[in-house]
Amino acid sequence: MLDLNFIRKNPEAVRTAVREKHERVDIDQLVKLDADRRELIYQSEVLRKQLNEGSKRISQLKKQGQDASNLVEEMRALSDKIKDLEKRLEQLTPEIDALLLRIPNIPAPDVPKGEDASANVTVRNWGKRREFNFQPKPHWELGTNLDILDLERGAKICGSGFPLFKGVGARLERALFNFMLDLHTQKHGYKEVFPPFLVNRASMTGTGQLPKMEEDMYKVTEDDLFLVPTAEVPVTNLHRDEILNYKELPIYYTAYTACFRREAGAYGKDTRGIIRVHQFDKVELVKFVRPETSYEELEKLVKDAEAVLQLLGLEYRVLKLCTGDMSFASSKTYDLEAWAPGVDKWLEVSSCSNFEDFQARRINVRFRDESASGGKVRYVHTLNGSGVALPRTLIAILENYQQEDGSVIIPEVLRPYMGGLEVVQR
């Protein structure tokens, strides 16, 4: 959510951001409603002051044993008038809030302009492309042949897009997120949390998934709860409505959760294998930081995510997303894409964003600044990034480490988590 004061003063910048991010919000209408609202507030405050003064006088008169009935009558009329004004305010405020919640964050100045993914900019590449002296197989073939991935039975149990990992495959999945959590907690200074996998509407709205993306969320209608699409939601909401001490900042959290996405707008896309699924595992990184440091913290966050891919020995590239490809709440985003030779594609395995104070304003997370006497209260900046998303990382491992006979070598860093196993074979 943007600052209404900022919108009032910079409507053109807001209109630009709305257009660049392919959103549609009537800014003129918002500015008009806001002006109406402030006029109503002013009127009701003037009257309320009179009411307060009148009430005080009644109190004094009664203490002196004098008759106050005329004044009581007068105040009753005034009170009714105020209630009328406030009723109109009550109608106006939700309208303004609804518009505010639909305005996207403004892209940072150095974000490239562009309509879609084709305008993203490659920032750097890492790793060397493996040369195959045979035709590399896609992961679904490798996984099925090794009996570590069973898509048919996953679909039987639940539906397509719900993968079933078996045997070494299940253990590999577990090894991966344990490895990532250990790395981030032990080497990068993150505190591990294990949050609920269901969240309420306020949490979903706080991080910006609602109201825009409701069709993409799995929902438990009876309790108005949602399955988490990412650990970002429960973890960022951890400090909702809190004022943090500046000494606590920056706060780094990492969390494993399963993630659930309906992928409502993506039917027919990436239907084979487990590139795009409805349930997947992910280790997430979340930061609460001082505003001055947030872009520096974003660079560090990206490095922390990259470390995972480097240790796994996976070739990847880092993209800076253009205005049209960024998410609603983000002001700057880097994507990490791992190379998958079997499907012959770059796969997005991480998305790291600085939200500045956009989420902090929605979830009302502030900190007391030490500079001013008594401490001025300011919004924190929030960031998050995948560190990293599993099924696609698993794809990259299977496809990059495959051998001609269909077996797959296990990256060295994972072996301690695999009981020392070096090769997956039939």
Next chain:
RNA sequence: GGAGGGAUGGCCGAGCGGUUUAAGGCGGCAGUCUUGAAAACUGCUGGAGCCUUGCGGCUCCCGUAGGUUCGAAUCCUACUCCCUCCGCCA
């Protein structure tokens, strides 16, 4: 699921119709003292909004939403969450 208790500022905690302009403590900030720090002492210190060049002024906020009243943290109703006990249960 049943019975009871509770929710007040960054935290703890008093207040239960009208000097509440929300006591007091802790924490935070500044200062005195000190080689420095600690301790001690002194002062300042809730949040949101509106008006004002500034000084400052005003309004709202005591879990949430309604209601009663000239006036509500305080009384009434509903809801949410937390705690204790009972039942059920992985």
